[in-house]
Amino acid sequence: MKIVIAPDSFKESLTAKQVCQAIEDGLRRVWPQAEYVQVPVADGGEGTVQSLIDATQGELIELSVTGPLKMPVEAFYGRLGGDNQSTAIIEMAAASGLHHVKSEQRDPKLTTSFGTGELILHALNNGVTKLILGLGGSATNDGGMGMLEALGVRFLDEAQQPIAGNGIGLTQIKTIDISGLDARLANCDIEIACDVDNPLCGEDGATVTFGQQKGASAQDTQLLDQALSHYADLIEQQLGKSVKDIQGAGAAGGLGAAFLGFTSATLKPGIEIVLATLNIDTQLKGSDLVITGEGRIDWQSAHGKTPVGVAKAAKRYDIPVIALAGCLGDNYQEVYDYGIDAVFAAIPRPLDLATAFAEAEINMANLAENVARVWQVSR
Known part of the structure; x- marks a missing residue:
């Protein structure tokens, strides 16, 4: 099984590389033998x-x-x-x-x-x-x-x-x-x-x-x-x-x-410049699943942000795409019209902002593990 992990950074919390690693750590608890390809992404803005x-x-x-x-x-x-x-x-x-x-x-x-x-x-x-x-x-x-x-x-x-x-x-x-x-x-x-x-x-x-x-x-x-x-x-x-x-x-x-x-x-x-520079199409070929994400997914994510950019690229190869976020905002469901198949938030309980930032890596790994378990059951 080949999994491409291509998220943006989580602002004020984790770099895109750290998000990639947290997601891989969680997925490996369920799929230790899978092939993981980390592709830290940004949309041209900060990070x-x-x-x-x-x-x-x-x-x-x-x-x-x-x-x-x-x-x-x-x-x-x-x-x-x-x-x-x-x-x-x-x-x-x-x-x-x-x-x-x-x-x-x-x-x-x-x-x-x-x-x-x-x-x-x-x-x-x-x-x-x-x-x-x-x-x-x-x-x-x-x-x-x-x-x-x-x-x-x-x-x-x-x-x-x-x-x-x-x-x-x-x-x-x-x-x-x-x-x-x-x-x-x-x-x-x-x-x-x-x-x-x-x-x-x-x-x-x-x-x-x-x-x-x-x-x-x-x-x-x-x-x-x-x-x-x-x-x-x-x-x-x-x-x-x-x-x-x-x-x-x-x-x-x-x-x-x-x-x-x-x-x-x-x-x-x-996002087009970044994905072309990263040669995302080569990374995606032969993949079974793509995991993307950003700190907050809401209606704005559908307009030029990393998760939708990654999803559009993945859909050229009919690859399922799951987006993981720190939290979800208003009308996040709009991203479903742009190639993202499911969206999940990492915060496991009510948290103040400082605690959410401090626990981001742990919560993201735990969320990735749970997504993998659900995926496994569905198969």
């Missing part, structure tokens, strides 16, 4: 770097970069292992995320994505020829201006003087000079894990949708939305690329637009 380096025996690279408020922060990216050693996986939030800015200091007029550019530059300097970037969790609304500045682009004002790469800087740009843009990017395969479809500007754009959580006032929102529109017009006029209305351009405060306007990057759903 993607750790999942992919765990799955490929890659390397975590830590370094100090410029944070959203231009103070140094400790960040990281991953270099994949095996046949993918020329691939780097970067979560922009590692350098430019909201968690780097105290709530009382949040101001998207001032925050910059410069540190994300520094991560990319470090990866290029170490021979990387493919970049996978996750865009969630940003503190920025600078249209990727800071990132591009770190990579050699110059943004100039009316007097042809350089402008700071932040939200307010967008309002001052008159000229975009790409002569210094790192030439290696032209030969780099860049995939953007993007699970939002927001355009750059307007009612559904980056600022109106996400600006408030980054500290924008109503006045800031109007200013920054107009600034991004101005920025998009300059990109079209001076670089010949139209980015304003593309779905996903508004991701991470307009970072999606920066990649689309200045590189040959492609935007894809995060």
